[in-house]
Amino acid sequence: MTHPSHPRINSDLLRPLLQTSWRFYLLVALFGSIVVAALASWMTQMYLGFGISGIRWPVYWGFYVTSFVFWIGISHAGTLISAILRLVNAGWRRPVTRCAEVITVFALMIGAMFPIIHLGRPWLAFWLFPYPSERQIWPNFRSPLVWDFFAINTYLAGSVLFLLLPMIPDFAVVRDKSTGLRRRIYGILALGWRGTTKQWHRLETAMQIMAVAIIPVAVSVHTVVSFDFSMAPVPMWQSTIFGPYFVAGAIFSGIAALLIAMAVLRRFLHLERYLHPVHFENLGKLLLVMALLWGYFVFNERLVVYYGNEPSEMAVFWRTQRESFAPLYWTMVVCNFVVPLVLMGIRWFRTITGCVIASACVVVGMWLERFLIIVPSLGHKYLPYSYGIYRPQPVEIIIAGSTFAAMALLYVLFAKVVPIISIWELKAGEHTPPDLIPPATEEHPLGELHL
Amino acid sequence: MKAVYGLYADGSSAQQAVNRLRAAGASDRDITVMTAQPMEDFEFGRMHKATWMWWFACAGGLTGTASGLGLAWLTETSWPLDVGGLPIFAWWPNLIITFELTMLGAILATAITLVITARLGRRSTFYDPAVSDGKILVGVAGPPESAVAGLEAALAAAGAEVRILK
Numbered sequence: 001m002t003h004p005s006h007p008r009i010n011s012d013l014l015r016p017l018l019q020t021s022w023r024f025y026l027l028v029a030l031f032g033s034i035v036v037a038a039l040a041s042w043m044t045q046m047y048l049g050f051g052i053s054g055i056r057w058p059v060y061w062g063f064y065v066t067s068f069v070f071w072i073g074i075s076h077a078g079t080l081i082s083a084i085l086r087l088v089n090a091g092w093r094r095p096v097t098r099c100a101e102v103i104t105v106f107a108l109m110i111g112a113m114f115p116i117i118h119l120g121r122p123w124l125a126f127w128l129f130p131y132p133s134e135r136q137i138w139p140n141f142r143s144p145l146v147w148d149f150f151a152i153n154t155y156l157a158g159s160v161l162f163l164l165l166p167m168i169p170d171f172a173v174v175r176d177k178s179t180g181l182r183r184r185i186y187g188i189l190a191l192g193w194r195g196t197t198k199q200w201h202r203l204e205t206a207m208q209i210m211a212v213a214i215i216p217v218a219v220s221v222h223t224v225v226s227f228d229f230s231m232a233p234v235p236m237w238q239s240t241i242f243g244p245y246f247v248a249g250a251i252f253s254g255i256a257a258l259l260i261a262m263a264v265l266r267r268f269l270h271l272e273r274y275l276h277p278v279h280f281e282n283l284g285k286l287l288l289v290m291a292l293l294w295g296y297f298v299f300n301e302r303l304v305v306y307y308g309n310e311p312s313e314m315a316v317f318w319r320t321q322r323e324s325f326a327p328l329y330w331t332m333v334v335c336n337f338v339v340p341l342v343l344m345g346i347r348w349f350r351t352i353t354g355c356v357i358a359s360a361c362v363v364v365g366m367w368l369e370r371f372l373i374i375v376p377s378l379g380h381k382y383l384p385y386s387y388g389i390y391r392p393q394p395v396e397i398i399i400a401g402s403t404f405a406a407m408a409l410l411y412v413l414f415a416k417v418v419p420i421i422s423i424w425e426l427k428a429g430e431h432t433p434p435d436l437i438p439p440a441t442e443e444h445p446l447g448e449l450h451l
Numbered sequence: 452m453k454a455v456y457g458l459y460a461d462g463s464s465a466q467q468a469v470n471r472l473r474a475a476g477a478s479d480r481d482i483t484v485m486t487a488q489p490m491e492d493f494e495f496g497r498m499h500k501a502t503w504m505w506w507f508a509c510a511g512g513l514t515g516t517a518s519g520l521g522l523a524w525l526t527e528t529s530w531p532l533d534v535g536g537l538p539i540f541a542w543w544p545n546l547i548i549t550f551e552l553t554m555l556g557a558i559l560a561t562a563i564t565l566v567i568t569a570r571l572g573r574r575s576t577f578y579d580p581a582v583s584d585g586k587i588l589v590g591v592a593g594p595p596e597s598a599v600a601g602l603e604a605a606l607a608a609a610g611a612e613v614r615i616l617k
Contacts, residue, residue, distance in 0.1 A: 006487065006585030130522060138526035142534050142544040150551040158558045165565065173487070176580035191571040194578045198499040200489040202569040209508045209561045217554045224547060427488040427585070 009426055013419045014177055016269050023268070024416060031409035038402030041395045042117060050120045052395050059378045059390035063400040064118040069370045070253070071111030071403065072152065072225050073246070074363075077254030078104030079159040080218035081286075083211035092282055094429040095274045095421045099265060100258050101163040102420070106410040107257070108156045110403050115148070117399060144227040151217075151224040158214045165206060168193050169424040222250040234377050235312040236305060245297040249366060252290035252336070256362035259283055261411065263356045265420055274421050280355045287358060288344035295337045312382045319376045328368050335365025454577035455602050456483070456590020457611025462493045465587040468609035469495045475605040476598070477591050485578070485588040495589075504564045511560020512553045519552035520545070577616050 045052055055062045078100035085093035116122045128149050130139055139146045172193040175186040193199065226246035229237040239245075259280065266275040305313050320329040343349045343358040375390050392400075414420070459465040465484065472482050479498050490496035523545040531539045566572060576592045589611070591602055599615065606613045 010583065130526060136529050138530055140532060140534065141523050141527060141548055142537055142541055147544070147547045147551075150548050154551040154555045154558075157555060161558060161562045165562065168571070169488075173583045176583035191566075192573055192575050193571065194575050195485045195487060195582055196499075197484050197486070197489075197496055199569040199571075200486070200496075201500050202502060202504065202565050204489060205502055205504045206561050206565040209505060210558060213508070213512075213554050213557050213561075217551070220547070220550060424488045428490075 005430060006427055009423060010173060010177060012271070012273060013421055013423050013426075014174060016415055017174060017417065017419065018178065020416070024412065027412050028409065031405040031412065034402050034405035035409055038399050038406070041398040041402075045117075045395050045399075046122065052393060054391045054393040054396060055118075056388075058381060058386045058388040059375055061118075061374050061378060062390050063371075063392050063396040064114050066367065066371045066374055067400045067403060068111050068114035068118070069225055069246075069374075070367050071107045071114070073222060073250035073253045073366060073370070074257045075104045075107035075111060075155070075159070075254065076218055076222065076247075076250035077107070077258040078102065079155075079162050079214050080104075080251065081254065081258065083162070083214045083218070086207060086211045087215075091429055092279055094425045095271075095276075096258070096262065096279055096283070097425065098163070098166070098418075098422045099262055099420055101159065102411065102414055103254070103257055103261060103407075104159045105156070105163055106407055106414075108152065108159060109410075110406055112152055112156065115145075144224065144231050147224045147227060151221045155214075155217050155221045158210065158217055162207075162210050162214055165203060165210075166422055166425065167418055169195060169203070170419050170422060173423050174419070219247055222246045229373065234381060235310075235316045236301075236377050237373075239301060239304075241297060241300055241304075245301065248290065248293045248297055249369060252287070252294050253362060253366035255283055255287050255290060256359035256366070259287065259355045259359040260363070263352055265415065266352070269415065269420065271421065274426065277352060280352045281350050284344045284350045284355045284358070287340055287355070287362065291337055291340035291344065291362070295341075298333075298337075312380075316377050316380050319380060320372055325372060325376050329372055332365045332368040332372060335361040336369065453616040454483075454590050454592045455594055455599055455606065455613065455615045456577065456579070456588050457606035457609065457613045458579060458581050458586040458588055459609065459611050460586065462490055462496075462587065464610050465589050466493050466495055468589040468606055468611060469498075471605035471608055472589070472591065472602065475601045477594075477602065477605075481591050481594070483577075483588070483590050483592055485582045487582055487585050490587075502568065504561060504568065507564040508557045508561045511563075512557035514560070515552040515554065515556020516549055518556065519549035522552070523548050579614070 053062070053064075055064070082093065082097040082100050085097065116125045119125055128139055128146065130146075139149075141147075168189075168191055171186050171190040172195065175183055175190045178186060223243040223246065226242040230239055230242040232238070262275055262279065262283075265271055302317070305317050319325050339361040340358045343354045379388050379390055381387070457468055459468060465486075469482060469484065473479070482495075482498070484495050484498065486496070524540055527540050527545075533539075537544075577590065579586070579588055582588050589606065589609075591598075594602055603613050603615065
C-alpha cells in the first residue's frame with residue numbers, strides 16, 4: 001500500500017494554499033497598512049529632505065543603519081542554519097529548513113533597503129554598482145561599502161536559489177492537487193518536474209554544493225558588515241574581534257527569529273503534527289549556546305577596551321556602562337544573556353512558550369546591541385568638536401518599526417502561495433529504516449525524530 | 452507508442468518491477484522511475500547517480516575568481532585613485548570581491564547545471580499525478596511495438612496496474 005502518511009502530509013501542508021480564511025485577509029490588511037504608512041513616511045522624507053530625520057552631525061548613522069545591521073543579522077537564521085543542518089544530515093531539520101530559508105531572503109531584502117533609505121537621494125543608489133559610466137569612474141573597491149554590495153548580493157542570490165530549488169518538487173505536488181488557473185500557474189513554476197531518480201539526484205547534489213558554498217558566504221556577509229565599523233577610526237570600533245562578534249550575534253538573532261516564526265506558524269496554520277516540541281528544544285539549545293558565545297564576545301570586547309584605557313574609548317565605554325546609554329546597555333545584557341540563560345538553561349523552561357519569550361527578548365536585545373555599537377561611538381569621537389546627541393525622529397521610528405510588519409506581511413503572503421514546510425523532505429524523512437524509528441506516540445505522531 | 456508504465460504502492464514492488472524490466476531486456480537508460488521523494492533505501496533510487504555537477508561548480512567558481520580579479524584590476528587601473536597610501540591594486544581588499552564572485556560563480560553554475568541536466572523546463576514524455584500521492588511509477592518511454600507485450604507482462608508481474616500511453 002502507499003505510505004499512509006503521504007496523503008495526510010499533502011492535505012495538511014496544502015491546506016493553507018487551497019483554503020483562505022478571513023484571518024489571512026485581516027493580517028494582510030493590518031500589516032499592509034503599516035507598510036503603506038512607512039512608505040508614505042519615506043516619501044515625505046524624500047520630498048522634505050533628510051532634515052526631518054534625527055541624523056545630523058556628528059551622528060550620521062542612526063536608526064537606519066542600526067536596522068540595516070539588525071536585519072542582515074536576522075538573515076543568518078535561515079540559509080546558514082539550514083545549510084549546516086543539511087550538511088550534517090540532521091533529521092530534525094526537515095520541517096524547519098524552509099521556514100528558516102524564507103526568513104533569510106526576506107530579511108536580506110528588508111536589510112538591503114536601508115542603505116537606500118539612508119541615502120538623501122535614493123534614486124542615485126546605482127552609483128554603487130560597478131557599471132561602465134561615461135567618465136569611467138568606478139566604485140572604489142577598497143571601500144567596505146562596496147564590499148557590502150558584493151557580499152549581500154551574493155548571499156541574496158545564493159539564498160534565493162537555495163530556497164527556490166527545493167520548492168520545485170513541492171510546486172509539482174500543488175500542480176497535481178489543484179485545478180484551473182492555479183494548476184496552470186503551479187505547472188509553470190514546477191518546470192515540468194516529474195520526480196525521476198535522475199532529477200532527485202541532481203537536486204540533492206545541487207543542494208549539497210550550495211550548502212557548502214553558502215556557509216562561507218554567510219560568514220563573510222556579516223564579517224563584511226562588521227568591517228563597515230572596524231575599518232573606521234572611531235572609538236570602540238577598531239577592533240579585530242568585530243568580525244566573529246558580528247557573525248555570532250547574527251546567528252544568535254537569526255535563531256531567535258526562527259523560533260518566533262515557527263511558533264507562530266505552528267499555532268496559526270495548525271502544524272502541531274510537524275513542528276514538534278523537540279524542534280523547539282533543539283533550537284532552544286542552540287540559542288543557549290549562542291547566548292553564551294555572545295556573552296563571551298562582549299566580555300572580551302569590554303575587557304580589552306578597559307585594560308587599554310585609551311581616553312576616547314573609555315569615554316564611550318562609560319557612556320554605555322553607567323551614563324546616558326546605561327539603561328539601554330543593561331537592558332541589552334538582560335535580554336541577550338540573562339533571560340536566554342535562565343529560560344534555555346533550565347530544562348523545565350525550555351518549552352515552546354519559554355523559547356518564544358527568550359527569542360523575543362533576544363530580538364529586542366540584538367537590536368539594542370546594534371544601536372549601542374553605532375550611536376554612542378559616533379556621538380563621542382576623539383575631539384570635543386565632534387561630540388553630539390542623536391534624537392530619532394518620527395519618520396525614522398515609523399520606518400524602522402514598520403520593517404517588522406513588512407517581514408510579517410511577506411511571510412504571510414509566502415505561506416499562502418508556497419507550502420511552508422517542504423513536503424518532499426518531510427516524506428523523505430519517513431523513509432528512515434524502520435528499526436531506527438521508535439514507535440509513534442500520541443505526542444509525536446511521526447515518531448521521535450533523530451539528530 | 453509513448454510509454455508503458457505501472458504504478459506501485461511501495462518500494463519493494465517497484466524494485467521488483469525494475470528487476471523484471473531488466474530481465475525483459477530493458478537497459479537502465481530506458482527505465483524511468485518516478486517517486487514523490489528521493490528513495491535511496493532502494494537500488495532503483497541510486498540509478499543515474501553519476502554527475503559532473505561538482506566539476507561544473509568548480510568551473511563556475513574559477514570563472515567567478517577570474518571575473519573578480521579582472522573587474523578589480525581593470526577598474527582600479529582605469530581610474531588610479533590614491534586611498535590612504537594603499538597600492539592602486541591592493542590584494543587584501545580585492546580578495547573580498549574575488550571571494551564573493553568566486554562563490555557566486557559556483558552557485559550560479561550549480562543552478563544552471565541542475566536545470567540542464569535534470570531537464571527542467573522541458574516538455575515531458577509521460578507522467579502520472581498519482582506519483583504525488585506516493586505511488587511509485589516504473590516504466591519505459593517510447594518502447595518499440597514489438598517489446599510492449601514483454602514489458603507489460605514484466606510490470607504486471609510485480610503487482611501493478613499497467614497503463615499504456617499511445
